[in-house]
Amino acid sequence: MHLFKYILKRLGLLIVTFFIIISVCFVLVKLLPSQPAEMFGKDMALIMARREKLGYGQPIIIQYFRFLRYAFEGDFGASEVLYIGQDVWKVFVDKLPYTISVNLFSIILSIPIGLGLGVIAAVKKNTWIDHVISTGVMIFVSVPSFVYGFLVQYLLCFKLHWFSPVMDTTAGPFSWAGIVSMMPAILCLSFGSIAGFARYTRAELTEVLTSDYLLLARTKGLTRQQATIRHAMRNAMVPIFPMILGEFVSIMSGSLIIEQMFSIPGVGKLYVNAIQASPPDYNFFMLLSGFYILISLLAGIVVDISYGIIDPRIRMGEK
């Protein structure tokens, strides 16, 4: 019951935060000049109708309430620069699978490798294996993703010709051909997550491995392997599991840089394109900004709540 209350409280806070940010964003965007209707040529009538529906030309406060009302119905207006006349929500929904696909496969790839490396490094602490893994982790955590993005693109795509340097957009996001052509992007996204998982796992596991109850387990007669798997791993997973869950939630947010670099027609690339366009495509900008804010807030909540569920001793927000 306590947990339920806690979740409710967090959700309430989330909604308040989200609305404050969205409102400020909305006002700031509306203060910018929008394109004159004559710019649209044959799409003029359509664009004007969509604008009219969202309260174009009326006070910002009225526009704001209309925006909220129609947003619940999934109408965020029409694209005015990138996909002139098309519904931004529909375009967004079309792009989402690509982003989810890339990130999903990258997580599927990085969880076992990352945890594995972390466990090996922790068990073999202070041997050369640990040093190699730790150094690699340190490099991949610090170096920006586009740097090894270039490396992957140059070596795997241009030198070895294993993959095409940009995604084959005719293939579907979950088809085999699509996955193969997304492989460089998936790899690049994975490097960072692998390093993150490995570092975290190593830190947690080394702490658990030196704890008293593990010594007790050993004195009871368990082998080192048994003690590590049955006792240490379970306890080390307490903080690691929420992290994985958080990663899963943020699957959808994707990576702006990697999508841009490998031309993956996902949400991240759409966002960057909407911003880069001149003038920026404001309806896309509003929708996607809201989306990103929501995802990051949700990821935070999921992590906090899952802590409480996994380990009842931890209840965040309690004094």
Place this chain on the structure above:
Amino acid sequence: MEEIKTIDKEKFRFVNDSERLHDKKLDTKPIGYFRDAFNRFKKNKGSIVAAIIVMIMILFAIVGPFCFNAQYQKDYAVEKDMMRYQYLLPKISFMEGTGIWDGSSRKKINLATKYRYEAMAIETGYAPIQKIYGEEYGTYDVRINSYASIDCFQKTLTEAQYRELMAWQDENQIQVIMPYVNNDLAKMNNMNVWYVCDQKGMPTFESGSKEFIPAYYTYASAVGRRDGYTSTMRLANDPYLKGDVDNGWSYAQRTGTAETGYNYVVRVNSYNYFIYRWGFEPCFAFGSNNMGYDIFSRLASGARFSMLFALAVSVINLVIGAIYGAIEGYYGGALDLAMERISDILSAIPSMVVTVLFNLHLSAKVGVVPSLLYAFILTGWIGMAARTRMQFYRFKNQEYVMAARTLGARDRRVIWKHIFPNSLGTLITGSVLVIPSVIFSETSLTYLGIINLDSPTMSSVGAMLSAGQGMMSQFPHLIFFPALFIGLLMVSFNLFGNGLRDAFNPSLRGVED
């Protein structure tokens, strides 16, 4: 036993009244907080190495822009001929001819191209083909010197410019103006092809000979002796030098009339023209980019901007964050709660949204860089405030603070004189670690093109990366040096920052290692 009720005050006397007592002087030198931290830092070899690399990079950013010809850098915005020197490969002058870092690359070329390069070597004296590895089905595997293979180009000069160039030629004994090619004979219509050839560039040889037949205009041809060429510099086998004036080669095409003033269209040798124009031989340590700009100095100035920018963000965030966090942490209670909500909300805004909105609203008014700075500050101080708040919660109920308060110290004094110095170590570490993260974000934003800082006078690492990406398969050097720089900077800055953190807070050692 007689009970003593009262003792006269005079009877009391110090035990060791005869000798004076002092605290014993410490034998060892006192070690302060920073000294202690520095001692710990010195033991961490990785951090020392990282600190040295960071120093070198800072040095590179400071002196780098001055390491390349200043006039050349000034001409970025105005000189159109600079495009001729695009995509030159990295070259260090003393590595000449070694095959590594000497501006050469291994390529596969066809026979016609091979002839063209051989002819260029004869004409200009700079051999594009450095080494031949082998031949297969008419394709040659060769090492090409990119500096020697820059194409000749056509240039229209006024009378005065023409005279000046000729005078310079005579003075320095360097041939810049090349004889004018007759494209009826050299049918390939390429500035470098000066020999009689067909449209594919295959040369015509006289029977039994392997020597190229020059296709230059001669004075006897329709052009006549109207090139106004008075320089003594002529190609070695010019018939003119042997006294055969009629068959001498013509060096320019005169256009215009006597009333409007003559113009001269000349074919110039790019390498020597570069020497004439800027006074030094072309040699770009990190290569040149698509505009012919020097990557070394551009990278250094981009790095300088990034570092200064990150430093500014870090200092401003430290100040704002420290004040905000100190107030939050010290007073606590409802004030803390309210202030925490504000920072919670601010921290939930993705930095991308903030940056874009600031850029759209402010960049026209105050410029791109200040608006970017505001965007970084708007949400950047939160981390610092959270750190300060934690430290204040830790220290504010300790005895020494209570003592200070009992003695009547005001809040401000307790905050800044008693608690703040104790949290300084954490804050310094935090500020240092902010620098790489700001550089990272700035590079990402410029790479994505959301912030555009690229201009002839200014550059950013991200813009260099995105500009080079399209040409990566042909010219990896465009990407290699900026990527190496940013990668190395990130790794060493983070190592350095972690070393600092361990030094200031030994208890945190290995937590995030």
